[in-house]
Amino acid sequence: MKTVTGFASATIGNVACGFDVLGFAITEPGDEVILTQREKRTDLLPVSITSITGDGGALPRDPKKNTSSFVVLKFLEYIRTNKGIDFEGHIELQLKKNLPLSSGMGSSAASAAAALVAANELMGNPCSKMELVHFAIEGERVACGSAHADNAAPAMLGNFVLIRSYNPIDLITIPPPDNLFCTLAHPHIELRTAYARSVLPRTISLKTATEQWGNVGALISGLLTSDYELIGRSLVDAIAEPKRAPLIPGFYSVKNAALEAGALGCSIAGSGPSIFAFSSSYEAACEVGEAMKQAFSNIREKLQSDIWVSPVCKEGAKII
Amino acid sequence: MKTVTGFASATIGNVACGFDVLGFAITEPGDEVILTQREKRTDLLPVSITSITGDGGALPRDPKKNTSSFVVLKFLEYIRTNKGIDFEGHIELQLKKNLPLSSGMGSSAASAAAALVAANELMGNPCSKMELVHFAIEGERVACGSAHADNAAPAMLGNFVLIRSYNPIDLITIPPPDNLFCTLAHPHIELRTAYARSVLPRTISLKTATEQWGNVGALISGLLTSDYELIGRSLVDAIAEPKRAPLIPGFYSVKNAALEAGALGCSIAGSGPSIFAFSSSYEAACEVGEAMKQAFSNIREKLQSDIWVSPVCKEGAKII
Numbered sequence: 001m002k003t004v005t006g007f008a009s010a011t012i013g014n015v016a017c018g019f020d021v022l023g024f025a026i027t028e029p030g031d032e033v034i035l036t037q038r039e040k041r042t043d044l045l046p047v048s049i050t051s052i053t054g055d056g057g058a059l060p061r062d063p064k065k066n067t068s069s070f071v072v073l074k075f076l077e078y079i080r081t082n083k084g085i086d087f088e089g090h091i092e093l094q095l096k097k098n099l100p101l102s103s104g105m106g107s108s109a110a111s112a113a114a115a116l117v118a119a120n121e122l123m124g125n126p127c128s129k130m131e132l133v134h135f136a137i138e139g140e141r142v143a144c145g146s147a148h149a150d151n152a153a154p155a156m157l158g159n160f161v162l163i164r165s166y167n168p169i170d171l172i173t174i175p176p177p178d179n180l181f182c183t184l185a186h187p188h189i190e191l192r193t194a195y196a197r198s199v200l201p202r203t204i205s206l207k208t209a210t211e212q213w214g215n216v217g218a219l220i221s222g223l224l225t226s227d228y229e230l231i232g233r234s235l236v237d238a239i240a241e242p243k244r245a246p247l248i249p250g251f252y253s254v255k256n257a258a259l260e261a262g263a264l265g266c267s268i269a270g271s272g273p274s275i276f277a278f279s280s281s282y283e284a285a286c287e288v289g290e291a292m293k294q295a296f297s298n299i300r301e302k303l304q305s306d307i308w309v310s311p312v313c314k315e316g317a318k319i320i
Numbered sequence: 321m322k323t324v325t326g327f328a329s330a331t332i333g334n335v336a337c338g339f340d341v342l343g344f345a346i347t348e349p350g351d352e353v354i355l356t357q358r359e360k361r362t363d364l365l366p367v368s369i370t371s372i373t374g375d376g377g378a379l380p381r382d383p384k385k386n387t388s389s390f391v392v393l394k395f396l397e398y399i400r401t402n403k404g405i406d407f408e409g410h411i412e413l414q415l416k417k418n419l420p421l422s423s424g425m426g427s428s429a430a431s432a433a434a435a436l437v438a439a440n441e442l443m444g445n446p447c448s449k450m451e452l453v454h455f456a457i458e459g460e461r462v463a464c465g466s467a468h469a470d471n472a473a474p475a476m477l478g479n480f481v482l483i484r485s486y487n488p489i490d491l492i493t494i495p496p497p498d499n500l501f502c503t504l505a506h507p508h509i510e511l512r513t514a515y516a517r518s519v520l521p522r523t524i525s526l527k528t529a530t531e532q533w534g535n536v537g538a539l540i541s542g543l544l545t546s547d548y549e550l551i552g553r554s555l556v557d558a559i560a561e562p563k564r565a566p567l568i569p570g571f572y573s574v575k576n577a578a579l580e581a582g583a584l585g586c587s588i589a590g591s592g593p594s595i596f597a598f599s600s601s602y603e604a605a606c607e608v609g610e611a612m613k614q615a616f617s618n619i620r621e622k623l624q625s626d627i628w629v630s631p632v633c634k635e636g637a638k639i640i
Contacts, residue, residue: 019526021534164538164554165531172541172550203523206339206559211485213533214341218484220537221492224544230492234484239526 002037006118008317010099010308011106012184012276013150015160016235016267017215023106023150023270024160026182026310031107032096032320033068033114035122037089047072047091054097067108068095068115071139075119075127078135083126091122100306102190104270106151108143112136113155113317121319129156129316134169144193151270158316160223176312177226181285183263184310185254185292186274187303191247196271199243208238228264228280235265235278248273250299257295263288285309322357326438328637330419330628331426332504332596333470335480336555336587337535343426343470343590344480346502346630351427352416352640353388353434355442357409367392367411374417387428388415388435391459395439395447398455403446411442420626422510424590426471428463432456433475433637441639449476449636454489464513471590478636480543496632497546501605503583504630505574505612506594507623511567516591519563528558548584548600555585555598568593570619577615581608605629 009030013023041048047069049061063069072091079085093115099107116132136152153161153171160174215234222230245251248268254275258266262284263277275292279285289307296303329350333343361368367389369381383389392411399405413435419427436452456472473481473491480494535554542550565571568588574595578586582604583597595612599605609627616623 018533018537020530021537162534162537162541164534164550170538170553172538174541201526203525204529205523206521209524209529209532209559210340212529213338213536214482214484216533217338217341217482217536217540218490218492220540221482221494221544224541230484233490239529 002122004035004118004121005320006033006114006116006317007320008110008113008117008155009313010184011109011151011154012182013106013148013270014240014268015219016237016241016265017212017219018150019237019240020148020150021163021216022160023154024176025154025158025313025316026184026308027313028308028310029098031099031110031114033111033118034094035118036092037122038092039090040088041090044090045073046076046087047093050092050094052095052097055101058101065142067139067143068111069093070142071112071135072115072119074135074138075116075132079123079126085123085126087123091119100186102192103186104191104268104272104274105184105186106155106270108140109136109151109155112139112152116156117317117319132156133171137169146193146197156317158313160312162220174220174223175314177223177228179280180228180231180312181279181282182310182312183258183277183279183285183289183292184269184274184308185289185296185305187296187305189273189303191271191273193271196244196247199247200240201243204239211238231278232264235267237267241267244268244272248275249301249303250296251275253299254292254295257291258288261288261291282309322442323354324438324441325352325354325640326434326436326637327352327640328430328433328437328475329633330504331429331471331474332502333426333468333590334557334560334588335539336557336561336585337532337539338470339557339560340468340470341483341536342480343474344496345474345478345633345636346504346628347633348628348630349418351419351430351434353431353438354414355438356412357442358412359410360408361410364410365393366396366407367413370412370414372415372417375421378421385462387459387463388431389413390462391432391455392435392439394455394458395436395452399443399446405443405446407443411439420506422512423506424511424588424592424594425504425506426475426590428460429456429471429475432459432472436476437637437639452476453491457489466513466517476637478634479632482540494540494543495634497543497548499600500548500551500632501599501602502630502632503578503597503599503605503609503612504589504594504628505609505616505625507616507625509569509593509623511591511593513591516564516567519567520560521563524559531558551598552584555587557587561587564588564592568595569621569623570616571595573619574612574615577611578608581611583608602629
């Protein structure tokens with residue numbers, strides 16, 4: 001019997017202007033996946049789920065439908081075909097969900113990435129993280145109907161990850177500036193990714209698109225040159241934010257509160273409802289967090305929220 | 321009597337994925353503007369055009385309609401209002417056009433930038449280049465009906481320039497990698513910017529836009545990290561190139577020839593008809609140039625072309 005625990009943290013996709021092409025990892029919170037190798041059981045798939053905690057019973061227990069087990073099944077298929085590793089045993093999977101579901105915090109991507117590094121370790125690390133990330137991206141299709149990579153890639157690789165192309169997958173890792181801190185505010189409501197995608201337009205004006213890619217280029221430049229003011233100015237989203245803001249009670253109040261408290265910029269985390277802000281010091285990011293929490297509680301709906309302050313995680317998914 | 325000569329070089333806008341937000345300067349060829357300060361003449365505007373060479377008589381001689389004199393008039397207005405400099409004399413302007421018109425080489429921007437640095441020098445340099453660039457951008461509206469900045473900004477500032485925002489103008493200078501060389505092929509046909517803009521779609525799909533901004537981000541990352549392969553992979557234009565390619569006889573033949581000769585990437589220079597390619601050495605860029613010239617001459621129209629091989633100019637407009 002061999003037991004391995006994988007961990008992957010929350011990630012924030014889109015990052016304002018970078019719809020579907022940019023995401024980054026924070027250091028906490030994160031999901032844990034514990035894999036235990038057992039004797040082969042011919043009556044079962046090679047992976048079974050023995051426990052899930054922290055999901056309130058919401059996630060599927062069927063190994064083909066749960067993201068964390070689905071990606072392990074795909075990984076086992078891959079190493080059999082491509083690495084000549086024919087796993088003869090059985091894997092029991094325990095998932096400790098610390099990330100809220102449908103939160104915009106990359107919950108499904110964290111479970112997938114944690115499961116994959118654990119499975120890879122169990123099999124003697126036949127795959128690089130860059131190979132594993134493909135299964136994590138496939139897991140997103142199971143979790144929310146769209147194989148977007150802007151959570152899965154940073155959950156696996158850490159840092160900021162830019163997705164230059166989906167076909168073929170071309171990922172560019174961008175290390176964060178030293179003093180960039182993220183404040184993440186998670187209001188106690190759920191917003192399903194599939195629904196938050198359905199409100200987006202199918203077409204946009206060339207003018208708006210041009211503004212957006214000016215900001216994407218500027219944000220990448222700001223990150224690579226540690227230009228905090230430029231990072232702040234580039235956190236503009238003319239496309240998804242205006243459509244998704246009405247789905248998040250108090251979005252503009254919270255954003256304004258973050259900016260007034262000194263944040264460099266602020267936008268929706270992934271498809272929401274969580275909201276992230278960047279600051280150029282830990283202390284500033286904490287003050288921004290207090291302002292965001294207060295703003296959520298001041299709206300008509302008096303939303304409770306959790307706040308996390310974190311640097312950008314450089315490590316990605318790991319064995320703990 | 322005081323005479324000053326300004327010089328600004330050719331620039332390449334769009335740079336594949338960066339429609340309207342990215343451009344860069346090369347070191348040659350360039351336009352020269354010679355300004356001579358004379359006694360005030362009350363019967364004339366403060367600027368008159370005494371000669372233009374190299375334009376085949378195509379450019380307007382009216383100081384309000386010619387880009388190079390128009391921007392000097394705007395500059396004089398600005399320094400009177402904002403710097404308290406009330407110029408009492410008269411400026412005679414000679415324009416030596418070395419850049420072909422309607423070539424996609426930033427011909428109007430070069431004339432404007434050269435005129436502005438010369439005028440600024442004549443007035444004792446009251447303005448920074450970042451101030452001057454605004455007049456150069458306004459000059460584009462006179463020249464081609466659209467105040468795009470992706471030629472004017474690099475003509476003035478050198479390097480790559482990313483335009484994060486047009487309102488307000490927010491320009492980010494990006495120094496080029498040391499070994500990046502540009503091959504520019506100018507076929508002997510004209511393509512008016514206004515017409516080349518008219519073939520573009522007003523709206524684009526969100527999917528295509530997303531692909532484009534993935535490439536913009538990746539190109540900026542490639543430039544800032546000297547990742548030549550990434551620069552090459554990012555030189556993809558899903559929006560303007562497919563629409564404008566049919567306006568340039570032999571475009572795809574020339575592009576393929578450049579890539580087969582080893583170019584990192586290749587696309588339309590500005591709105592065409594010139595075509596640029598990047599290479600990671602001077603020798604490679606020269607070979608690419610020969611292949612491009614040959615390809616133009618091999619098409620049915622047997623186009624003659626001029627070829628320039630140049631590093632990215634870091635200097636921008638200057639006094640010579």
